[in-house]
Amino acid sequence: MRWKVKPLPDSEVTEKLATDLSIDTKLASILAQRGIRSFDEAKHFFRPSLENLHDPFLMKDMKKAVARIEKAIETEEKILVYGDYDVDGTTAVSLMYSYLKETYPNIATYIPDRYKEGYGVSYQGIDFADDNDFTLIIALDCGIKAIDKVAYATEKGVDFIICDHHKPGEKIPNAIAVLNPKRVDCSYPYKELCGCGVGFKLIQALAQRKGKTIETLIPYLDLVVTAIAADIVPMTGENRVLAHYGLQVINSNPRAGIKALISSLSTKIITTSHVVFTIAPRINAAGRIKHGTYAVELLTADTSETATEMAAAIEQFNIDRKELDKKITEAALYQIEDNNETDTFTTVVYNENWHKGVIGIVASRLIETYYRPTLVFTKSGDKLAASARSVKGFDVYNALEACSEYIEQFGGHKYAAGLTLLPENYENFKWKFEEVVKNTIDKELLIPEVTIDTELEFLDITPKFFRILQQMAPFGPQNMRPIFKSSSVRDNGYGKQVGEDKTHLKLTVFQGVSKNSFGAIGFGLGNKIDTVQNTFEIVYQLEENTWNGNTSIQLQIKDLK
CATH class of the missing domain: 2.40.50.460 (OB fold (Dihydrolipoamide Acetyltransferase, E2P))
Known part of the structure; x- marks a missing residue:
């Protein structure tokens, strides 16, 4: 392991901060390294306040989104809350559904099937909305690239409001409203919200229009902190405020579903670590092993009896997930040795029977043994599907882009991505990916830091x-x-x-x-x-x-x- 010491900040800043806050210079130095350089900045940092949240109407299209929801409620339209099957998606759906459901009955949820529909907005989901007379879909944690799907929905008379945080492409879907702080034309001050965070800004705007205070929304923050911690977004700005209050809710009065998930913990205080290692894997296990709908049912459960029952089912999915993940990891490690690939610059492994729901976890596990960019493939229909994971400092998305001649489809970001390719291109892709990484990676990055x-x-x-x-x-x-x-x-x-x-x-x-x-x-x-x-x-x-x-x-x- 490489040890890297952060550079020390300016000693004048550190000493002034230590004096102003009456703290040790070592602590002042750590704060200064994190960009906290004055008494006021430290006050915001140590005392997160709901007053520091931005006005939701600063987000582009927020007025349009609120107006469309208000119209739907007024004219008694059916609203479908649609979201991805991971933690960010299922918590966002649970948040939006439980907020609207309090005052409006014509509402339902939809989580796509990981295996039949794949990630994001699906044609099947739109057909479901159309067949069941839903005229408005609120899509959370997905949709920013769904240009064709939104057009398809429009033809069927189904409107879309998109709440997403993923990086937009050159074109934005032609929806009623597209809420995404990462839009180039959006001047919202904080860009790092997760999908559930963007959903929260929408309910904040709806509440504001009714003259409600931000305090009335605190009970929803147990969902928001779960998404923030699980989606590994920066713990800065609004995320820090939302997470701070969200943890207070989890520790004092969590919703029945989250209470059931943490009931086995012996610790007195629940932290983000508990969220990441206890709550999140169980919510994720539903979509990996069975269906993401189970997670939404748990998180929107009205009674502790229902929540306990759902949590037990999800616990079993998590046990199954662990067993699969262990078995596939062992098989993958054997494959690496058997192929004499212990000293290569990449790990690329494949078995048509590996479970698609856990290949991302297996890729992360393999990095614990062979610290290098890793892809785990399995069969998906008539194609091969893979999850990619990278090492600190290396952009796996760019590396995949350099192999795009062999890839059918890919998406993701610097450290994690997904792709599909035709079986006949697997060997060529594997060779090309090894070449690209070998020629572009700084060899130091192959040692954990x-x-x-x-x-x-x-x-x-x-x-x-x-x-x-x-x-x-x-x-x-x-x-x-x-x-x-x-x-x-x-x-x-x-x-x-x-x-x-x-x-x-x-x-x-x-x-x-x-x-x-x-x-x-x-x-x-x-x-x-x-x-x-x-x-x-x-x-x-x-x-x-x-x-x-x-x-x-x-x-x-x-x-x-």
């Missing part, structure tokens, strides 16, 4: 320091949980390998002659037990550990040498 915020002495780690660090949450992209480095560290001699197969490392560490020692855990670092016999350096995060009723600060070690 950990980015260090600052170096710490153990004496710096006080309860006050840790308390302020905790207040920097919610964590996420562009505001990750800080990573520290400490040198000349020793173990107290009782360090040991733990876990079923001794893969983890458990230590008690101290520095110099200080009596200040900390418990430490290094997941997946059991093979480094010999490194801790003498002094060593560690890279770690600070966390709270509760054991037998006692709570202490623990070091979660990322690497040591």
Whole structure:
């Protein structure tokens, strides 16, 4: 693993910030690295306020969207809330449906089938709307590229409002309204909302028109924070405000569906990490294994009985997903060795029987073993479909573009993409993708990197320091949980390998002659037990550990040498 220390910010800025906020200079330095350079900026950061949310009507087409929904309600039209089958899509559909349903009965939801319809707006979905007399579709987390589909719907007398956050193409669909802060012609101040976030701005605008305050919408924010955390959008600006209040809802009064999903957690406080590792995979499992509609039914459940029942079904989908993912990962690793491809610049594997719903997860798993751009293919109809994942710093979307002569269709972004190709083009594509990556990747990027915020002495780690660090949450992209480095560290001699197969490392560490020692855990670092016999350096995060009723600060070690 490569260790990369972030450059230190200007010392004058750091010292002034430390004085103004009465905090440690190390903490001030971390804030300055994140673009927080004044007392006012720090106040907005540490005390997120609903007053800092922008007026939803600043978003292009918002007035048109609101007017069309109001007209539909007035004339008693049937409204179909349509969204993708992932976490962002299903939470957005649940948000819009539950908000409108409170005052309007003629409304239903539609999630496309991952296998029969694929991603985004489908012709089948439009036919369903037409056959069942829906005259307005509100599409969430998809639709920005659905130019032909929207035209098809218009011919059938079905109107579209699109709420999306994906990068638009050169043409925008000819819908009644297209809400997307990433539109070139949209001057909305914050560009990084997720699909559910854009949906929230629409309900904020609808509520505003009725004279309702933003506070009345707080109960919906448990859905919004779930989407923000799962969709890995920057934890800055409006996302930070929405996530902050969303976590408060999850911790105090979550909707029945989310309450059922977190009921098994023993932790006192739910954080974005719990959302990412507990709530999101289960919501996703519905669309991967069975159908995304299950997730919407769970998230819109009226009673705890219904929610508990739905959560149990979804838990089973998640267990099935884990088993599939483990089995396919093992088969893929075998295939790499069998093909003598352990030393190539890319991983490209294929089996026609692999489950399409988990190939994206398998691609991420393979990167844990062979750290390089990875594609996992399976059979989909008469074509091959793949999920692509990349390594930090390498644009896999551009690499796929360079192989487009062999590809039927592809889409995605820098680190994750999907594509289809004809079976007869697989070998040529595989060879070309290897060539493109080999010739364009900086070889350093093939070694995992950990980015260090600052170096710490153990004496710096006080309860006050840790308390302020905790207040920097919610964590996420562009505001990750800080990573520290400490040198000349020793173990107290009782360090040991733990876990079923001794893969983890458990230590008690101290520095110099200080009596200040900390418990430490290094997941997946059991093979480094010999490194801790003498002094060593560690890279770690600070966390709270509760054991037998006692709570202490623990070091979660990322690497040591």
